[in-house]
Amino acid sequence: xxxxxxxxxxxxxxxxxxxxxxxxxxxxxxxxIGSMYLIFSLIMLFxxxxxxFVIRAELFQPGLQLVEPNFFxxxxxxxxxIMVFGAVMPAFVGLANWMIPLMIGAPDxxxxxxxxxxxxxxxxxxxxxxxxxxxxxxxPNFGWTFYAPLSTTYAPPxxxxxxxxxxxxxxxxxxxxxxxxxTIVNMRAPGMGYMKMPMFCWTWLITAFLLIAVMPVxxxxxxxxxxxxxxxxxxxxxxxxGDPVLFQHVFWFFGHPEVYIMIxxxxxxxxxxxxxxxxxxxxxxxxMVYAIIAIAVLSFVVWAHHMFTVGMPLAGELFFMYxxxxxxxxxxxxxxxxxxxxxxGSMTFETPMxxxxxxxxxxxxxxxxxxxLALAPxxxxxxxxxFVVAHFHYVLVPGAIFGIFAAVYYWLxxxxxxxxxxxxxxxxxxVSFVGLNLTFFPMHFxxxxxxxxxxxxxxxxxxxxxxxxxxxxxxxxxxxxxxVFILIKTLRSGKAAPQSPWExxxxxxxxxxxxxxxxxxxxxxxxD
Amino acid sequence: xxTHQEYYVPQQSHWPIVAATGIFLTLGGLAMVLSDxxxxxxxxxxxxxFLVGSLVMAYMFAGWFGNVISESHEGLYSNxxxxxxxxxxxxxxxxxxxxxxxxxxxxxxxxxxxxxxIGGEGDKGMAHMLWPDFAAQWPxxxxxxxxxxxxxxxxxxxxxxxxxNTILLVTSSFTLTFAHxxxxxxxxxxxKLFMLVTLALGITFLGFQAYEYMEAYNHxxxxxxxxxxxxxxxxxxxxxxxxxxVGTIILLVVFVRVLKGHFTADNHFAFEAGAWYWHFVDVxxxxxxxxxxxx
Ligand code: HEM
Ligand SMILES: [Cu+2]
Numbered sequence: 001x002x003x004x005x006x007x008x009x010x011x012x013x014x015x016x017x018x019x020x021x022x023x024x025x026x027x028x029x030x031x032x033i034g035s036m037y038l039i040f041s042l043i044m045l046f047x048x049x050x051x052x053f054v055i056r057a058e059l060f061q062p063g064l065q066l067v068e069p070n071f072f073x074x075x076x077x078x079x080x081x082i083m084v085f086g087a088v089m090p091a092f093v094g095l096a097n098w099m100i101p102l103m104i105g106a107p108d109x110x111x112x113x114x115x116x117x118x119x120x121x122x123x124x125x126x127x128x129x130x131x132x133x134x135x136x137x138x139x140p141n142f143g144w145t146f147y148a149p150l151s152t153t154y155a156p157p158x159x160x161x162x163x164x165x166x167x168x169x170x171x172x173x174x175x176x177x178x179x180x181x182x183t184i185v186n187m188r189a190p191g192m193g194y195m196k197m198p199m200f201c202w203t204w205l206i207t208a209f210l211l212i213a214v215m216p217v218x219x220x221x222x223x224x225x226x227x228x229x230x231x232x233x234x235x236x237x238x239x240x241x242g243d244p245v246l247f248q249h250v251f252w253f254f255g256h257p258e259v260y261i262m263i264x265x266x267x268x269x270x271x272x273x274x275x276x277x278x279x280x281x282x283x284x285x286x287x288m289v290y291a292i293i294a295i296a297v298l299s300f301v302v303w304a305h306h307m308f309t310v311g312m313p314l315a316g317e318l319f320f321m322y323x324x325x326x327x328x329x330x331x332x333x334x335x336x337x338x339x340x341x342x343x344x345g346s347m348t349f350e351t352p353m354x355x356x357x358x359x360x361x362x363x364x365x366x367x368x369x370x371x372x373l374a375l376a377p378x379x380x381x382x383x384x385x386x387f388v389v390a391h392f393h394y395v396l397v398p399g400a401i402f403g404i405f406a407a408v409y410y411w412l413x414x415x416x417x418x419x420x421x422x423x424x425x426x427x428x429x430x431v432s433f434v435g436l437n438l439t440f441f442p443m444h445f446x447x448x449x450x451x452x453x454x455x456x457x458x459x460x461x462x463x464x465x466x467x468x469x470x471x472x473x474x475x476x477x478x479x480x481x482x483x484v485f486i487l488i489k490t491l492r493s494g495k496a497a498p499q500s501p502w503e504x505x506x507x508x509x510x511x512x513x514x515x516x517x518x519x520x521x522x523x524x525x526x527x528d
Numbered sequence: 529x530x531t532h533q534e535y536y537v538p539q540q541s542h543w544p545i546v547a548a549t550g551i552f553l554t555l556g557g558l559a560m561v562l563s564d565x566x567x568x569x570x571x572x573x574x575x576x577x578f579l580v581g582s583l584v585m586a587y588m589f590a591g592w593f594g595n596v597i598s599e600s601h602e603g604l605y606s607n608x609x610x611x612x613x614x615x616x617x618x619x620x621x622x623x624x625x626x627x628x629x630x631x632x633x634x635x636x637x638x639x640x641x642x643x644x645x646i647g648g649e650g651d652k653g654m655a656h657m658l659w660p661d662f663a664a665q666w667p668x669x670x671x672x673x674x675x676x677x678x679x680x681x682x683x684x685x686x687x688x689x690x691x692x693n694t695i696l697l698v699t700s701s702f703t704l705t706f707a708h709x710x711x712x713x714x715x716x717x718x719x720k721l722f723m724l725v726t727l728a729l730g731i732t733f734l735g736f737q738a739y740e741y742m743e744a745y746n747h748x749x750x751x752x753x754x755x756x757x758x759x760x761x762x763x764x765x766x767x768x769x770x771x772x773x774v775g776t777i778i779l780l781v782v783f784v785r786v787l788k789g790h791f792t793a794d795n796h797f798a799f800e801a802g803a804w805y806w807h808f809v810d811v812x813x814x815x816x817x818x819x820x821x822x823x
Contacts, residue, residue: 018539018540022540022542025542025545026540026541026542026544026545027540028537028538028539028540028541029537106535107534107535107537108535108537110612110615110616111612111613111616112537112538113538113541113543113544113592114544114616116541116544116545117543117544117545117547117548120544120545120548121548121551121552124548124549124551124552125552127552128552128555128556128559157563157566157567158563160559160562160563161556161559161563163559164555164556164558164559167555168551168552168555171551174620174623177619178616178619178620178623179616181615181619182612182615182616182619185615186608186611186612186615187535187608187612212619212622212623212626213622213623213626214626215623216623216624216626216627216630217626217627217629217630219627220627220630220631220634221630223763224634224763226562227752227759227763230562230565230566231752231753232751232752232753233752233753233756233758233759233762233763234671234677234755234756234759235634235756235759235760235763237676237677238642238646238655238658238672238673239659239671239672239673239676239677240671240672240673240676240677240754240755240756240759241638241642241643241646241668241671241672241677241755241756241757242638242642242756242759243637243638243641243642243645245642246634246637246638246642249633249637250630250633250634253630253633311652312652313650313651313652314651315651519537522534522535523534
């Protein structure tokens with residue numbers, strides 16, 4: 001793609017950021033908002049991570065050692081909720097904010113004020129959710145999937161605050177997603193057809209569609225919980241003709257697309273990074289696009305693979321088993337294309353590339369364990385064991401989170417105008433890589449051997465593996481401090497970054513100076 | 529680069545943070561009220577928080593939209609920007625569609641699957657052993673566990689108020705469209721007339737709906753506590769009613785803006801957005817009328 005860039009020399013747009021706190025509170029600038037999202041997500045990563053530390057400390061040895069079982073359950077629940085809604089999703093929205101306007105040549109997001117609102121709801125929502133830990137009866141203790149009746153009849157009184165916090169997060173996500181869709185549909189620079197769009201924008205377009213489609217369903221399900229708890233309805237109570245299993249259907253109708261919401265943007269990042277460092281065009285651009293669309297469509301008809309053991313008609317078991325298997329096909333296409341992009345490329349292994357390669361390999365492991373779980377008959381053995389925990393951590397940590405790390409290292413020079421310390425970053429990668437595999441790989445074994453998830457104690461035969469898991473977890477968790485150190489070091493004393501620090505990176509974002517000026521593309525560039 | 533009309537990016541705005549604060553106070557206050565109610569505590573403070581939150585929200589809506597309106601009057605909005613508004617509104621309505629779709633899905637599930645199962649039919653008919661006396665039926669006039677969930681005496685007859693309401697709402701969609709045509713033709717008297725008729729129809733609908741709820745509560749023992757028929761009934765009609773209320777407020781604001789002469793024949797996005805919303809609410813009602821009341 002060759003591009004001519006119009007100078008952003010408009011006088012009325014020459015102003016920089018406002019001074020003081022109002023810059024952040026009142027901002028409408030996609031770069032400021034993107035930065036806030038990313039920092040928020042990093043903070044949440046550490047809060048959620050410290051909860052994981054509590055969990056792994058308790059599970060270091062068999063027996064109840066450190067915390068009460070009820071508090072353990074609260075940690076399990078909050079860890080999941082915070083990582084999903086607080087760490088992964090906001091990080092993606094932050095990346096979208098920073099990069100989509102730069103990649104499509106737009107002056108900002110389409111609806112800048114709404115954009116600010118989407119962000120600022122989040123600190124409020126998470127405060128509301130986290131204060132529940134200090135309320136009578138404690139915080140949510142029913143798992144991040146909050147199945148009824150655990151979350152209704154048997155829930156702690158603070159559940160009402162949890163419900164409204166979820167409502168707020170949902171509203172934030174919907175507004176953010178609307179903004180992304182409208183920006184991509186309406187603000188592409190002249191000449192940038194859909195099929196010329198960078199893959200990151202494509203993945204986010206589809207992600208945003210999924211968000212708009214399923215976040216309302218999440219709102220619906222928590223609303224029904226609220227009614228059951230406070231107004232005597234019986235949606236999830238068979239005594240009044242409802243059904244607790246209904247909760248699971250509605251939840252997973254949201255929940256499965258949600259897991260794709262947490263991976264598609266990382267697909268996008270990796271599809272940007274690999275071609276750059278393999279110095280080749282992305283292999284099979286069109287098939288990549290169709291694969292994402294296929295994944296998104298299929299993700300609406302697979303939800304009950306989370307419910308094989310709950311009591312479904314046989315036809316349901318079969319239907320959801322086959323549709324789930326089908327999703328592996330477009331996913332396989334993507335993996336094939338990434339590998340083919342690297343094939344015979346002149347590869348170099350800068351940190352973003354290391355993360356991307358690890359992504360491709362480790363995500364595939366997660367995908368394969370997913371296929372094992374998708375076999376309804378054997379899922380009866382795996383379900384609710386550590387095997388499931390291993391599966392979803394393999395798709396989420398080296399999947400979603402490594403995608404985010406790859407993105408941060410790849411675009412940090414553009415954001416900050418400084419280069420990070422490559423040596424340190426590689427160190428961060430390798431420690432994370434080892435720590436993560438040490439943590440999650442043995443979970444496959446204890447899971448297959450029958451260790452149930454979400455339990456604070458376990459039989460002796462699982463002791464060794466659990467100790468390894470805990471050590472790995474501490475290693476992985478602590479190594480993220482290196483990441484923070486790298487970020488600070490880059491901002492304070494990094495070498496100045498050139499406009500395009502990577503040898504063969506393509507895309508509009510590399511045609512503007514580093515750091516990206518406060519306002520870019522006030523006049524759209526021409527793409528041909 | 530004279531040909532290109534610049535996309536207006538507002539510099540700074542305090543409205544979003546006001547909105548976030550308002551949402552936090554409103555929902556937090558509501559959660560406090562509900563918790564107090566459940567524990568029979570004094571809820572003075574909680575109500576206060578809720579009220580302050582609602583006031584902040586009202587202030588925010590007035591201020592934010594006021595701001596947008598004056599920007600529009602200053603001519604800051606290019607066609608591209610209006611297109612953003614349109615697309616944004618369209619996708620917002622899509623999210624609302626999904627919200628209702630979830631509830632219709634719930635209705636489908638209890639009617640077609642779970643109640644027959646508890647009644648002993650179908651693949652999961654084993655559930656019958658929970659309440660061996662229970663017989664599946666829809667409308668569910670005898671709950672599986674009548675001690676915990678007393679059964680309703682009767683349900684709303686679709687051919688009285690609901691039918692009337694259907695006629696009202698469908699008519700209102702037409703009158704609103706007439707108003708739109710009048711707007712495009714620049715016939716102010718006609719716009720006002722048809723807007724007024726639309727508003728009147730909407731408000732009458734809401735009045736009837738309220739009356740129907742009172743009827744249900746006072747005479748039919750059809751309440752939130754009487755099993756899943758009532759639960760789905762009130763959930764669907766209740767959220768629909770809330771949307772009609774919001775739609776009416778939107779149209780009211782649009783009406784005032786018509787009076788003030790804010791709209792021109794080819795620049796009246798607010799009117800259109802309100803109309804889309806109204807038609808959407810109308811379509812939801814038609815589904816409701818058929819799936820909740822009639823069948
Ligand atoms: C080839 C693709 C995949 C297949 C076939 C698959 C299949 C499955 C199945 C069958 C389960 C339910 C296991 C059980 O509870 O017994 C499951 C759980 C899960 N999967 Fe996947 N999966 C795939 C990809 C993903 C991706 C990409 C993500 C997220 C990025 C993901 C996240 C999860 C999560 C979070 C759970 C556990 C939810 C819970 O119960 O807490 N999966 N997967
Ligand atoms: Cu799934």
